[in-house]
Amino acid sequence: xxxxxxxxxxxxxxxxxxxxxxxxxxxxxxxxxxxxxxxxxxxxxxxxxxxxxxxxxxxxxxxxxxxxxxxxxxxxxxxxxxxxxxxxxxxxxxxxxxxxxxxxxxxxxxxxxxxxxxxxxxxxxxxxxxxxxxxxxxxxxxxxxxxxxxxxxxxxxxxxxxxxxxxxxxxxxxxxxxxxxxxxxxxxxxxxxxxxxxxxxxxxxxxxxxxxxxxxxxxxxxxxxxxxxxxxxxxxxxxxxxxxxxxxxxxxxxxxxxxxxxxxxxxxxxxxxxxxxxxxxxxxxxxxxxxxxxxxxxxxxxxxxxxxxxxxxxxxxxxxxxxxxxxxxxxxxxxxxxxxxxxxxxxxxxxxxxxxxxxxxxxxxxxxxxxxxxxxxxxxxxxxxxxxxxxxxxxxxxxxxxxxxxxxxxxxxxxxxxxxxxxxxxxxxxxxxxxxxxxxxxxxxxxxxxxxxxxxxxxxxxxxxxxxxxxxxxxxxxxxxxxxxxxxxxxxxxxxxxxxxxxxxx
Amino acid sequence: xxxxxxxxxxxxxxxxxxxxxxxxxxxxxxxxxxxxxxxxxxxxxxxxxxxxxxxxxxxxxxxxxxxxxxxxxxxxxxxxxxxxxxxxxxxxxxxxxxxxxxxxxxxxxxxxxxxxxxxxxxxxxxxxxxxxxxxxxxxxxxxxxxxxxxxxxxxxxxxxxxxxxxxxxxxxxxxxxxxxxxxxxxxxxxxxxxxxxxxxxxxxxxxxxxxxxxxxxxxxxxxxxxxxxxxxxxxxxxxxxxxxxxxxxxxxxxxxxxxxxxxxxxxxxxxxxxxxxxxxxxxxxxxxxxxxxxxxxxxxxxxxxxxxxxxxxxxxxxxxxxxxxxxxxxxxxxxxxxxxxxxxxxxxxxxxxxxxxxxxxxxxxx
Numbered sequence: 001x002x003x004x005x006x007x008x009x010x011x012x013x014x015x016x017x018x019x020x021x022x023x024x025x026x027x028x029x030x031x032x033x034x035x036x037x038x039x040x041x042x043x044x045x046x047x048x049x050x051x052x053x054x055x056x057x058x059x060x061x062x063x064x065x066x067x068x069x070x071x072x073x074x075x076x077x078x079x080x081x082x083x084x085x086x087x088x089x090x091x092x093x094x095x096x097x098x099x100x101x102x103x104x105x106x107x108x109x110x111x112x113x114x115x116x117x118x119x120x121x122x123x124x125x126x127x128x129x130x131x132x133x134x135x136x137x138x139x140x141x142x143x144x145x146x147x148x149x150x151x152x153x154x155x156x157x158x159x160x161x162x163x164x165x166x167x168x169x170x171x172x173x174x175x176x177x178x179x180x181x182x183x184x185x186x187x188x189x190x191x192x193x194x195x196x197x198x199x200x201x202x203x204x205x206x207x208x209x210x211x212x213x214x215x216x217x218x219x220x221x222x223x224x225x226x227x228x229x230x231x232x233x234x235x236x237x238x239x240x241x242x243x244x245x246x247x248x249x250x251x252x253x254x255x256x257x258x259x260x261x262x263x264x265x266x267x268x269x270x271x272x273x274x275x276x277x278x279x280x281x282x283x284x285x286x287x288x289x290x291x292x293x294x295x296x297x298x299x300x301x302x303x304x305x306x307x308x309x310x311x312x313x314x315x316x317x318x319x320x321x322x323x324x325x326x327x328x329x330x331x332x333x334x335x336x337x338x339x340x341x342x343x344x345x346x347x348x349x350x351x352x353x354x355x356x357x358x359x360x361x362x363x364x365x366x367x368x369x370x371x372x373x374x375x376x377x378x379x380x381x382x383x384x385x386x387x388x389x390x391x392x393x394x395x396x397x398x399x400x401x402x403x404x405x406x407x408x409x410x411x412x413x414x415x416x417x418x419x420x421x422x423x424x425x426x427x428x429x430x431x432x433x434x435x436x437x438x439x440x441x442x443x444x445x446x447x448x449x450x451x452x453x454x455x456x457x458x459x460x461x462x463x464x465x466x467x468x469x470x471x472x473x474x475x476x477x478x479x480x481x482x483x484x485x486x487x488x489x490x491x492x493x494x495x496x497x498x499x500x501x502x503x504x505x506x
Numbered sequence: 507x508x509x510x511x512x513x514x515x516x517x518x519x520x521x522x523x524x525x526x527x528x529x530x531x532x533x534x535x536x537x538x539x540x541x542x543x544x545x546x547x548x549x550x551x552x553x554x555x556x557x558x559x560x561x562x563x564x565x566x567x568x569x570x571x572x573x574x575x576x577x578x579x580x581x582x583x584x585x586x587x588x589x590x591x592x593x594x595x596x597x598x599x600x601x602x603x604x605x606x607x608x609x610x611x612x613x614x615x616x617x618x619x620x621x622x623x624x625x626x627x628x629x630x631x632x633x634x635x636x637x638x639x640x641x642x643x644x645x646x647x648x649x650x651x652x653x654x655x656x657x658x659x660x661x662x663x664x665x666x667x668x669x670x671x672x673x674x675x676x677x678x679x680x681x682x683x684x685x686x687x688x689x690x691x692x693x694x695x696x697x698x699x700x701x702x703x704x705x706x707x708x709x710x711x712x713x714x715x716x717x718x719x720x721x722x723x724x725x726x727x728x729x730x731x732x733x734x735x736x737x738x739x740x741x742x743x744x745x746x747x748x749x750x751x752x753x754x755x756x757x758x759x760x761x762x763x764x765x766x767x768x769x770x771x772x773x774x775x776x777x778x779x780x781x782x783x784x785x786x787x788x789x790x791x792x793x794x795x796x797x798x799x800x801x802x803x804x805x806x807x808x809x810x811x812x813x814x815x816x817x818x819x820x821x822x823x824x825x826x827x828x829x830x831x832x833x834x835x836x837x838x839x840x841x842x843x844x845x846x847x848x849x850x851x852x853x854x855x856x857x858x859x860x861x862x863x864x865x866x867x868x869x870x871x872x
Contacts, residue, residue: 048511056510062521063557065514073604163557315573315581322572394572397581399565405580409568420570428567430560454562463558478560 011038015096018106025293026113030368031285033116034130035091038109042098046082047071049095053268054087057137059260060144061159084108088119088271090130103302106294107286114285117371118278124270124375127174132267139260146253157470158254162261164467167429168240169265171273179235196222236433236448240468241265243434248472258471272427273375280324281371283310287325316397316406318420323392327379330388331370332363353387376424384420386413422452430456432478445472449480456480458489458498465491518555522603523613525552530617534724534864535857547604611731614724618864621871623732623819638688645685654684698733698787700726701776703769705794707744708761714826718793719756721824721860725791728868733787739776743769745799749776766798766835767805774813783817790814790821791867796833803838810839815846820872822850824863848872 019038026033041049051068052058074080083104086094094112096105119125129135147155170178196218201209228234237243241262245255271278287307295303311322334340338358347353370379388394389411396419398409410416422428436446445468449456461478468491469476475492479501486501526533529552571581605613614620641654659678663669669676702722704715730736740755741747744762747769773790781788798806814821825836836853843849850870852863 044509048509051511051514060510060514060517062514062517065511065516065518066555068511068515069518160557164559167559313572315571315575316569318570318572392572393574394570395575395577396568397571398568400580401565403580406568408571408575408577408579408581410577416570419568423567423569428562430562432560449560454566457561457563460558460561464560467558 011040014102015040015105015109018102019109022106022109022113022289022294025289026110026117026285029285029288031113031117032121033092033113034089034120036094036112036116037091038094038096038112040098041095043075043081044072046085046095046097047075050082050085054085054093055133055136057133057140059140059142059159060147061163062156063163084112086112086115087133088125088128088130088267089133090120092116092119093133101302103295103299104306106299107290107303107306110286110289110294111282114282115278117285118274118281121372122270122274122277122375123373124273128267128270129263135263135267139264142256142260146257150253155253155257158257159261161467161470162241162258164464165240165244165471166261166265167427168238168432169242169262169269170237170239171269171426173239174266178237232437233434236435238431238433240432240434240447243437244471247437250471254471270375273377276320276324276327276376276424277371277374277379278324279321280326280328283321283325284328284367315408326392327383327388328367328370330385331383332367334363335366336361336363377421380417380420380424384417389413389416430454435479439477443474445474445476447476447478449478451481455482458482461489462491462496465489465496466494469493521555522552522605523609525555526550526603526605526610527613527617529553530613531861534720534861546606548607548610549602549604551602607727608731611727614728614864615731618861618868620728620865620868623729623871635691636688637691638686640687641684642687643681643684645687649686651684651686655682658682658684697735697737697785698729698789699737699739699781700729700789700791701739701741701773702755703741703743703747703773703790703792704755705744705764705766705769706742706758706760707764707795707797708759709764709795709797709828710759710826711828714795714828715756717826717854717857717860718824720857721793721854721863722791724860724864725867728864729789741769741772743772747772764794764798765802766792766794767802767809770806770809770814774809774817777814777817788818790818791824792822793824793826794833794835795827796825796835798833798835798838803835806835807839807842810849811843811846815843815848818848820848820850820867820870822852822867824867825851825853827853827855 015038019036023036047068049056050071051064058064071080071082075082081097083097083100084094086092092112092115094109094116096108100108119128143155143159196215198206198210198215233243241258244250245258245262248258250258290299290303290307311319311325313319313322336359337356338344338360339353339356344353344356347356370383374382390413393411394416395411396409396415397406399405400407431450431452433448433450434445435448436444438444439446461480465476465478475490477491478489480487480489488499488501490497490499533550573581575581615622641651655678656676659676659682660669662679662682663676704710704718706715726736726738738752740750740752742750742755742758742760743765744760745765745768747765749772750758769792777783777788810821823836823839825833836851839849839851848870850867852859852866854860854863
């Protein structure tokens, strides 16, 4: 059903032959994937599909048009080219660019099969809907129906607001149950007579067994507990989209749009969470399959050209393909040579470390394990080593106000790792929690930004609050820190204000 | 079937147009577009159209890179140009979008509520020319190409082996027949010429010239949307007039007195020699600070009323005034030619005046 709107091109026989060959080699290496369905598209179609995040049937929105313009311009000026696009779905859909030469197609197909293996086996993808193509088409038609009924402008305005907060979900929610679903009735008769229970004691012992301070403290705790029960939400929550679906005063169609956005955010989350690993894994396998099996003599130059293009680096940008594949190769090498465990970690002799080799030979096994249970954060946290940073010339950079340029700041391992993890944790986005849904007892929404050393971009934050206000329909507040001072950004419809809270951060 | 993306892309372009329209007055006064003009496209900086999120400022975050270099080695220029104050001021993020000149003219027209120009007289006649340019396999018998048809028949017979050298009889069948094909080309006869005239006497400052430059750009854009192959001629004058190229027009600086009649004479001469007003749509735009040689005014008015106004679709006079005020030429014209309906006049006191001046010039729809 995906190809309804476009002329379906026959998948050429020469590509089919490559497909079978790649598939066979991939299986031999132990990759385990969904069926792959390939489709050859021209660059316009490729850009279109890419703008829709891989789903040609997605709901309509102008941001996709904006991406399309950017990509088409990039392609026209020769700045960027999308060779392939693969979708996490069962069966896996992959699009190949028509103008790729045969060697490109070989590389790209090997790449696709490895991605597909990753989608299927990495645990962070475990919760994703494997029939997402159908689901997206569903979302598309639901949205179109809302447009027909309520008008394009109304729906667009609301959709803009939803997309403004589409990253405010709880990325880990699929794996942790944080709270019960909101029950219909929360009345529990036992709650009525909550008193401090004393331990049984003789009267003369009472002041020792149940000392007054203790009783007092228990009473206070109980009160706090009761206070908390009245609070809403009971504990700070991160899934703002869910909170809005449950509590914002919305029409049904609006709630439906919110849930569409939320579902898609959760679906796309693991791709963001495993970018480095996923690309590294696919690069590892396309190079392995190509160099060991697939490439003919005549292919080598084209292959080398393509491959080095994929791994090219520029100082200001960390190439996820490069970092991912190099780390995987490093892990494979270390586990082949037994460079792990306490003995190795404790060894402080540089030369001995460099020449360490126990012929353990379990590198391949290890990287398969890595692809199963890690995501980018845990991957970097566990496997990035000082030696690796040194060998690959990693550095941190910072902005120099005086010169107006980004400059290399440091090559210290700890700082590199810290920066890298910071940019990956929560996708490098700030942590925002809903702390009060009934602020000042006036139904206002109070959000708290967990400040981690870096201030928010204020104009963006205020614009986002304005959008959020359109959904919540009551004033919204965001507590954050600017220049070490606590501030409260408030948006009340079109008006917004910034208030110093008086507290000093840290 | 229209691809989905075309709809979304169309919607995005529509939003871009909306933004440009909203900011049009600013673009006009700042002259930002000139210099960003390519052959058919203008690249326009507009406030970013994007969905806002809660994010960190990129400058404060920094990041990790890969490569050679000491601590302190620059690796790239900061983003967000023109916004050095740590990104706290709202709405200063600019993106560049490309707009075709036609689109831009359309936006200008909508925003300034300019009427579309009605080219005069017979210039409306569209001339159709038919030209035989090729051969095709179907057509009326009257256009059958005899030679090509028999060649095809011969080819077919030879290649299928039924051609008899003894008895060279060639009989075309249906598939052999070839016909002449033609193409209709429309040549629109409406052609137009613009005369830009500027006073470059010592009293015109650089700022005043810049105003002329900006205004000419917009007038040019508007007229070009209505006439294909518009010709621009540039005339400058102090006490005497001469024709120059575009670059000279904007850069020359002369000193000396001012005789406006000199340029009117020259303009009139060129029109007479090269542009027959019954075939051409002629536009005249004259910019001056209004300081004319005393007795010259009458001569100018004479030239305008008897010659130029009769030959031009529209003649515009823009008096670019400095802070010290302008000359008397504006009031002389106003006084003498108040009822000429193809004369438009405006005073431009500063860049902010350009917007209204363009409106005054072009609202006549001529």
